[in-house]
Amino acid sequence: MTEQELFARICRGDEEALDLIYRKYYRMMVRMVVTNSGTEQEAKDIYQEAIVVFWQKAISGNLVLTSKMSTYIYSICQNLWRKELDRKSRHTSEQKETGELVTKDKEERARIIRNCIEQLDETCRKVLGYYYFDGMSMQEIATRLGFANTDTAKTKKYKCKKKLSELVKTLYSEHDFLD
Amino acid sequence: MTNYEKIEAFFDGELTEAERESLLREIESDPALKQEFELQKDIIEGIKAYRKEQLIARLDKLDVATSGQVSLLKALGLAGLAGILLVGGYILLKPEVQEPANNSNTNTEQPRASEQVKDTYQEATADAQPVEATEQEAESKEVAAPTKASSTGKENQKKVSTPPAVAIPEFAEPDNEEPQVADEALEAPSPVASAAVRLKENTTVEVKFSKRYKFHYQVKDGGLILYGKFDQGPFEVIEVKTSKGIASYLYYHNNFYCLETDSEEIKPLVAVTNPELIKQLEKRR
Structure with missing residues (x-):
């Protein structure tokens, strides 16, 4: 090759x-x-x-x-x-200390979001990953995942993202309540 | 359009510049909207991080120990070592044979095809094992010639170079020629390990990469220099006695190539096409 x-x-x-x-x-x-x-x-x-x-x-x-x-x-x-x-x-020790609090909070949020992503079905994870990370077009996503057309891919992306947002919000509320 | 949809459109790049600015101003003055915006931003970051994690996990699972550059170097190292053995045998045989009467003909297989091919080829290194090169060997600049060297001694051994001698700087300078040969290594790592080397000991051989010469050879100072992608085997040198002298052929990748020993010119390896000669050579193998 x-x-x-x-x-x-x-x-x-x-x-x-x-x-x-x-x-x-x-x-x-x-x-x-x-x-x-x-x-x-x-x-x-x-x-x-x-x-x-x-x-x-x-x-x-x-x-x-x-x-x-x-x-x-x-x-x-x-x-x-x-x-x-x-x-x-x-990376001095001072910077390390001041950065720690922010990092911990960010890490916690990232962990919650990650958990929610894992709760999505595989197609949703792929659609969102291809779209946001790989930067694929709707046409490419449709072809890759065997969707009928770009509209299907677009709708799927919208629904998956919406579902993820709701999951994250739910988990966030639970998290705040527990805190 | 809901706040969610506006934010979604913002991150999807579907808003005009004016709409973007308007939304950003709104965000600054509306804490709830700002919260939603920050959350969506984090979610998108999370999606990206997750996808990246999946890709890295995929890469992490790959076995790299026997592939890529290392296997390429190994393959080349093996090709070089095999070549040392092979040409060693060729040189040893050389004094025993007569020079071809007419070796200026570049397409020598045609007349030879009708001649009685007599095998003078010796199973000189019946004990020649496929050589396993270690990574260190493959990366070393010089590899000692086979220990059988007795008549030529150290002088010859020092001349023996293996292809990685060329490949070493390419680790530091990827602009060099390394990727030219890497594709084959991808498909078949270290195939030379099974190379059938039949000739015996003591000569100098170099396998070199060159941008100019892709599949060439040169007979120089009693040694053979191969230029190109000699990373797949098996290969052998076959000598046949003809009425005009000894004719040498290189067998490589199911093809026979005529080796002319009359000059030090770098020549392309030209495959033998004469079916009768191929048949005879196949018998000799």
């Missing part, structure tokens, strides 16, 4: 093609982080993050590759790792 074919598959939202890319460059990317003061785990996290960024950009349809995919992903890894190193060096 050529580089172009692989990239085209990724642009179409083919997750198996993403798996191939991930495997293909794993060592190269991990090595870059490890040889720049990172641990193997940090390297893996950075690479996975980079792959996801690449995925989002590719399927958005706005990414025109002017270099090899490896070069592009490598530069994402480098940027992410640079940011991580900066974050580490700036």
Whole structure:
């Protein structure tokens, strides 16, 4: 399979093609982080993050590759790792303390929302994920999930989102009451 | 339009600039609306985080230990080592054979097809095992030649290079040529492990990547340099005695390629197409 074919598959939202890319460059990317003061785990996290960024950009349809995919992903890894190193060096204990309260509250809200997402059926999770994260159009979602047309996809998205909002509101009220 | 719908339209990018500004002003002055807005924003963030988590969980499950770059390097390392053994045998055989009387013909398979093909090929390395390269070996810049080296000694061993010698800097500089060969490794990691190497010991061989030469070879200083994607096997060198001398062929991926030894020019590997010759060569294998 050529580089172009692989990239085209990724642009179409083919997750198996993403798996191939991930495997293909794993060592190269991990090595870059490890040889720049990172641990193997940090390297893996950075690479996975980079792959996801690449995925989002590719399927958005706005990414025109002017270099090899490896070069592009490598530069994402480098940027992410640079940011991580900066974050580490700036992370004083004072900042840690002040940030803790906000983070805890945010984490709790995120946990509740996550629980609600898990309560949705698989189709709803996919529709919302494809729409908000992958940035797929209604046409792409309809094709991918076998809906009759874009209107069906749009209605489904609306209903799923509404249902999720209601679930979150219910859980939020319970949470406030318990507090 | 309800507040929920307005907020939904806002996040879906369906509002005009004026409508967006109007909504943002409303949000600032209406706490209930602001609360709803913040909640929807968090929900969308939650959906994104969940999807990202799913993608990462998917990647996390993948086995990367035997794939990607490592397997590519392994494959190339194996190809190189196999090539060392293979060309070693070829060079050892060389003194025993006569030079072809007319080796300037680039399409030598045609006349040879009608000649009686006599096998001078020896099962010299009947004990030649498919070589398993470790990651360290695959990444090392130089790999020692087979220990059978006795007549040529260290000098020859030092010359022996394996393909990863070229691949190493590519970890740091992805702009280099590595991805050109990586696609095959994706489909069939480390297939060279089963390469049937039949020739014996002691010569120099290099497998090189080149943007210019995709599937070429060069006979230089008694060694064979292969340029291109030699990451899948098995492959063998077959020598046949003809009335004009010894003709050498490389067997690779179900094809035979004529190897001309008369010059140090880099030449493309041209597949033998003569069915009769192919038949004879198949018999020799």
